[in-house]
Amino acid sequence: MAIQVNSIRSQFPILHQEVNGNPLIYFDNAATTQKPKVVLDAIQQYYEVDNSNIHRGAHTLADRATQQFEETRESVRAFIGAKESAEIIFTRGTTESINLVAKTFGSAFIQKGDEIIISTLEHHSNIVPWQMLCEQNGAILRIIPITDTGELIWEEFEKLLSSKTKLVSVVHASNALGTINPVKRIIDAAHAVGAKVLLDGAQSTSHLDVDVQALDCDFLAFSAHKLYGPTGLGVLYGKRELLEAMPPFLGGGEMIREVTFEKTTYNTIPFKFEAGTPSIAEVIAFKSALDFITSTGKANIHRHENDLLKYVVDLLQDVKGIIPVGTAAEKVAVFSFNIQSMHPFDVGQLLDAKGIAVRTGHHCTQPLMRRLGIEGTVRASFAAYNTRNEVEVFAQAVTKIASLKNK
Amino acid sequence: MSTIADIQNEIVAEFEILGDDRESTIFYIMELGGNLEPYPEDLRKEEYIIQGCQSKVWLVAEEKEGKVHYRADSNTDITKGLISLLIRVLDRRSPKEILEANLDFIPRIGMGNILGSQRSNGLAAMMNQMKRYALAFQTKQNA
Known part of the structure; x- marks a missing residue:
């Protein structure tokens, strides 16, 4: 149509x-899309009618805000075809989502001598976090080369893959050139050597159908503001078993189950990774942006x-x-x-x-x-x-x- | 020789002819870059690049008979045009004149509005570097 x-x-x-x-x-x-009126209205509506801190509030406004906040999480789940909404973590953007994985998955599961593969097409936000990790723990960063037209050279990627590969972190669609990478093939090949795969979906989620279960990717990072939604909000999708195994990212409110001065036990996912008061208005309004996309098709x-x-x-x-x-x-x-x-x-x-x-x-x-x-x-x-x-x-x-x- | 103020008035008058037509103004600035003296290749070095400009700008200065002579280049045509304006105003003057110059032609021609903040900051960085050279030569003269 x-x-x-x-x-x-x-x-x-x-x-x-x-x-x-x-x-x-x-x-x-x-760089960023403009916002439809429904998104602007949702932000205004939130501050005019429902503004309240979410979760744990024993009053009606907190309840309403919490409910809407969690409705967006469910919308995001449906939008990317995740199995359950607990696998959807709200962050500040794609950059923070990737950094979260580098700091938590990276520090827990990538050791000295292990290899991380990225591509020549990557945005700095999918290069620098891995360089920082490699500097810290002695892992090695490998780069998939490209052709002059801006496409990954598959044979070179295959050569880089080995039992040392712990993570392949690649862009789904290049922000600079627009190239769509063959991510399904990449994911299957990486899984075959036991590596996990993170997709930088900053540019793909707004244009392509991205179904995390069909792709079987382990992580997907993207930003709301490139999807007709508000700035300052991103998403990290991760498979439950990985998110559960990963240590928390930031420490603070929301991410804890119980704090004593001797020991803190952490909350369950997704809250374990959402320390502090999140961008509530932005999250709530993001649902309207996703509705806009879905209804337009x-x-x-x-x-x-x-x-x-x-x-x-x-x-x-x-x-x-x-x-x-x-x-x-x-x-x-x-x-x-x-x-x-x-x-x-x-x-x-x-x-x-x-x-x-x-x-x-x-x-x-x-x-x-x-x-x-x-x-x-x-x-x-x-x-x-x-x-x-x-x-x-x-x-x-x-x-x-x-x-x-x-x- | 015209004063710095005279030349600034000339430039303002030239830009007034272009009026509000932003595209023509930018084309004009780009053409002005053609007036720059060719920049010597052996001076195209990292150490002569001005920090704080988005585009690359090389600037060198030498003193001859008490006057400062500037040479500059850039990898973008608009920036070259802007440098040529600064050089037209400040070149071959004494360090004292340069240091005392009140460079008001830039706001007077509404350059900030035409160029946006990034390029305006770059322009300010170029101006400062030109004055810094003048200060160095003045200090040497007084030594």
Whole structure:
């Protein structure tokens, strides 16, 4: 079913404004998506009517807030196909989710000489936590190389796998290039040598159907704000037996069962990993974001975004001076490119003058940029509310900029 | 020779012609970068890169007959244009003039609004580095 873009757009108040004298064209969705009115309303409703600290409150407001908070956990469970909602842990974002696994699973189950495999496509947040862990405990970080088109080299991955591999932590869809990795194959191959797999789902969960049971991944990390939800909220999915075996992350309220000055016993999952008062309003509003996605239909959104991606490639591929970066066969709706003899910053600034928001630079993937021999790219990334007309305006603006240095 | 204030007034007048058209203003700034004296390749070193700029900026200065001569380059065209404006205002002047200069043309042409905060911070870093060179030369002159 084709989605009704106009009716979707009408649900996003922020889109209806001018920037620098032009209608805003928001193509920075891989950084963060805009929020539909239902999400904004849910935040306001919470603070106006239900604001209260959750769990353990012996009053009606606390009860209401707790109930809504836990309803989101159930929505997230359904959204990613987890077996039970206790496997859903709320964090501050993908970065914190990955750090949580590195600090807890990593310190308990990865020892000196063990190996962790990541890929060249990773965001810094799926590199640095493992480097920190390796520095601490003497584990070894291995990197899957990529082709010039931005795809993992399978044979090289297979060569890296061994009985020493304890964890494979890979991005599902690359934020810089859009490449979709063959994660099911990766998970099966890793499990065959006894390794666990963490998927960085920051970019995939908003575009693809991610079913953790079908994939059989051990961990999945993603952020609410890239899924039309609030900022400052992330999710870590983990299989029950792993979460139970892992030591806690932060110490404090909520994560304890009983504290005496001699000894503390920890709460059950998921609360063991949710010390302190969480982002209650954000969690509650996130349910509305997931409802928005589900009611629009993920497959419909994905088809629409793919159509925009194909359209932009069609419009720009023969323009003199345009160098697409990342041309994998399977991609989410990310169009990364450079213009011959121009710096991405300058291109971004000129597009901004036309009211077009894109991201420029290394996209927190410096090792990937180094591998591709570039400093950065200009990245346009699409969401459900973007239109073919916006793509046309963007392509015209890019064509004009490219002509400056490419006569 | 025109004073620093005169040149700043000239620049402000030139930008006024462009009015509110942000795109034309940026194109104009990018063209200005073409006025920069070619930067010597042997001075394209890490130690001459200005810290605090998002894009790479190399800046060197030398003193000739009591005047400071600047040479600079960047890997982005907009930044090159901005440096060329700073050089146009401050180049081949005495350290005293440079240190006393009130560089108000940047806010007067509404550059912060055009460039956004990242580039404005970079511009401030460039200005400070140019003044730092002037201070070093002045200290040497007075020694």
